[in-house]
Amino acid sequence: MIDTFAVLDRLPTPAEHRRLAEAVGWTTAFDWDTTPASLAGSLAGVVAMAGNHVVGMGRLVGDGVKYFYVQDLAVLPAHQGAGIGTALLRRLLDHVASTAPSTAFVGLFATDGAVPLYERSGFTRGDMTGMFRLVKPTEGPTEG
Structure with a gap:
């Protein structure tokens, strides 16, 4: 474990993203x-840096106005x-607070082990159930 780290406002590179994702067991979660x-x-x-090494990452996806989703926090x-x-x-939530023009919805999916992290930061299940579906690409245009 490290005592000091720095948080930088930048996306991980694809190589950094893959290394971190695989390290936390997300080997088959990505194309x-x-x-x-x-x-x-x-x-x-x-990204979190310990010296010259990226040891953590996270990103936001969404519409950038009302809906934001924490993605790939590892x-x-x-x-x-x-x-x-x-x-x-915290840095991602600060970004939302500084860019959203009004109260924003911030959602995420969490592994069981990460639930306490998110709960400590004010996330709750509320009266909603998170759901997802995988959609495969079509072979060509669909006719309607």
Whole structure:
């Protein structure tokens, strides 16, 4: 575990993203060929640096006005518990607060192990249930 780290306002590179994602067990969660375009479509990103090494990341996706989603927040296992995840999340929420023109909805999906991190930062399940669906690309244009 580290004692000091810095949070930078930038997206992880595709290589950094893959290294961190695989380190936390998200090996099959991404189509690595599309990661560069996905990262480029982000609203904002943050990375945590320990010396010259990226040890954490997070990003925001959404419409940039009313709806924001925390995406790909990950910290290398050896560096978890040092406040890095909290610092990354705080920086992302600060970005929302400084750019949204009115009260914004910030959503996310969390692994069971990450739920306490998000709850400490004010996230709640409320009366909603998070859901998702995977949609495969079509072979060609659909006729309607």
